[in-house]
Amino acid sequence: MLAVLKAEDIGLVYESGLIFKRGHTVLRGINLELHEGRTLGLMGASGSGKSTLGRILAGQQRPTSGRVLFDGEDIWLMPRLERSAYKKQVQMVFQDPEGSLNPRKSIERSIHEVLGLLKVPALQWRSRTKEAFEMVGLSEDLLCRRPAQISGGQCQRVALARVLLLEPRVVILDEPTSALDISVQAQILNILRDLQTDLGLAYLLISHQPEVIGFMAHETIRLEGGEIV
Amino acid sequence: MTAILCPGRTILEVEGLTVGFETAAGLVKAAEDVCFSLRQGETLALVGETGCGKSVVASAIMKLLPRNASVRGHANFAGRDLLTLSEKEMAGIRGKDISIVFQNPSLSLNPIIRVVEQVAEPLQVHGCAQRRKSIETAEKMLERLELDSRESRMYPFQFSGGMNQRAMIATSMILTPKIIIADEPSHGLDSGLVDETMRVMMMIKEQIGSSLLLITHDLILAQRFSERMAVMYCGEIVENGKSEEIFAKPLHPYTRALLDCLPERGFHPIPGSSPSMINPPEGCKFRPRCQQARDRCMRKPQIVDGAAEDGDREVRCWLY
Numbered sequence: 001m002l003a004v005l006k007a008e009d010i011g012l013v014y015e016s017g018l019i020f021k022r023g024h025t026v027l028r029g030i031n032l033e034l035h036e037g038r039t040l041g042l043m044g045a046s047g048s049g050k051s052t053l054g055r056i057l058a059g060q061q062r063p064t065s066g067r068v069l070f071d072g073e074d075i076w077l078m079p080r081l082e083r084s085a086y087k088k089q090v091q092m093v094f095q096d097p098e099g100s101l102n103p104r105k106s107i108e109r110s111i112h113e114v115l116g117l118l119k120v121p122a123l124q125w126r127s128r129t130k131e132a133f134e135m136v137g138l139s140e141d142l143l144c145r146r147p148a149q150i151s152g153g154q155c156q157r158v159a160l161a162r163v164l165l166l167e168p169r170v171v172i173l174d175e176p177t178s179a180l181d182i183s184v185q186a187q188i189l190n191i192l193r194d195l196q197t198d199l200g201l202a203y204l205l206i207s208h209q210p211e212v213i214g215f216m217a218h219e220t221i222r223l224e225g226g227e228i229v
Numbered sequence: 230m231t232a233i234l235c236p237g238r239t240i241l242e243v244e245g246l247t248v249g250f251e252t253a254a255g256l257v258k259a260a261e262d263v264c265f266s267l268r269q270g271e272t273l274a275l276v277g278e279t280g281c282g283k284s285v286v287a288s289a290i291m292k293l294l295p296r297n298a299s300v301r302g303h304a305n306f307a308g309r310d311l312l313t314l315s316e317k318e319m320a321g322i323r324g325k326d327i328s329i330v331f332q333n334p335s336l337s338l339n340p341i342i343r344v345v346e347q348v349a350e351p352l353q354v355h356g357c358a359q360r361r362k363s364i365e366t367a368e369k370m371l372e373r374l375e376l377d378s379r380e381s382r383m384y385p386f387q388f389s390g391g392m393n394q395r396a397m398i399a400t401s402m403i404l405t406p407k408i409i410i411a412d413e414p415s416h417g418l419d420s421g422l423v424d425e426t427m428r429v430m431m432m433i434k435e436q437i438g439s440s441l442l443l444i445t446h447d448l449i450l451a452q453r454f455s456e457r458m459a460v461m462y463c464g465e466i467v468e469n470g471k472s473e474e475i476f477a478k479p480l481h482p483y484t485r486a487l488l489d490c491l492p493e494r495g496f497h498p499i500p501g502s503s504p505s506m507i508n509p510p511e512g513c514k515f516r517p518r519c520q521q522a523r524d525r526c527m528r529k530p531q532i533v534d535g536a537a538e539d540g541d542r543e544v545r546c547w548l549y
Binding site: 152 | 280448487491492493496497503
């Protein structure tokens, strides 16, 4: 099976010092593949490089060595249009649900911002929003509220709905439930599993909780000191 | 609601505690008819989802609520109702008899005052020791929490979250209070640090013979460290009993649903979401999400004593 997203020998070194440069290796020789409808669990202690690897796969940070391939093409060598399509199709969901949304904008405006960027005709905004909200089990009553006026679980579902509007193929979930209560965690994990079944999404699930990885992941890798062990 | 009959001496008895907050959107009913008792030397966990009113109960007992709060009920401690005491009288109790560990250690400590000075402050405020002596005592307390004299002279912003949490624990325990209220002590800590922090807190609690009111949304933490547990939902205690028995045989549908969310029980979510605390559902507040709801649940359920075979359980549900 062809991997949707593939990391080939990824390495990242941060340099410090003005005259005498010193290198600090964050990631070394990372190889992994993400497949449609499958979840790859990524475990490791704080500071092991999990989130950095997630950002590299999402194209938000360039590695110092190695390649990230999307449908077999290096994301850093893609023509502009193809890279823009890649950016839509590989999305991230972050740990802090409230921090993922603009606190000054209503939920509706945060959602419509995405639809505007996608150049969806304004007439379709309502139906597209409704559809995305239904997928994550949210009521449309929340649209007029601001992030501070809804719960953490609802914020995370709004963030998920916003990601779904982009019709992604790969979602990188960076500790998506660790800031949530156990009851909300169960809700979000079940929604993520159902969405994967319905839409064939490929997930990279970053978590330090073995139970969460065990519930979601088909395969698991562990990072230690920037290397897969 | 009557508090569970305990073989040990009751040190704190909370009866009918009701807290409301006047806001622009209406009256937020943060706690309603909350009753529980805390025995000498025991650990009682107050568990429930975020926003169910656990921390409000702690702040009400300590009289630390904002001015827009209206408080009714009783919190009896050492023959006095804390809720009727003046600010001056409460200042004499806070820290000395009842202390609180807040949930965000990095925000609770002053970033520009050395840790040891802050740990020593309660001793000076309550007139228990002069500055030099109080610093020595604070250093000893911090050493028990595995922070050496060099570290104790550092500032909170130089500490990790776990080190700050230990400093908070030292501050709350330095006057050997009779009751320690730990409000989400695991909040923001790595799983390894949670274990370490709780281990240290329980060790010192045992040494000084205090009682612990452990406020947490972490059910496993509550199970591991508490003897008894009170489960809160939407401002009310819905079930109260021995922790191991509640885990083995939960009676209230909400407790059952909450335990089913645990990873080892399969991550089964609770349908729906928590109700508004301004306009809560009529009757049983869990009714809209309850699989066993009936017409009678439209009326407010009363507390049932001895609902389990062990006889030491209280449940607020029409099923019993």
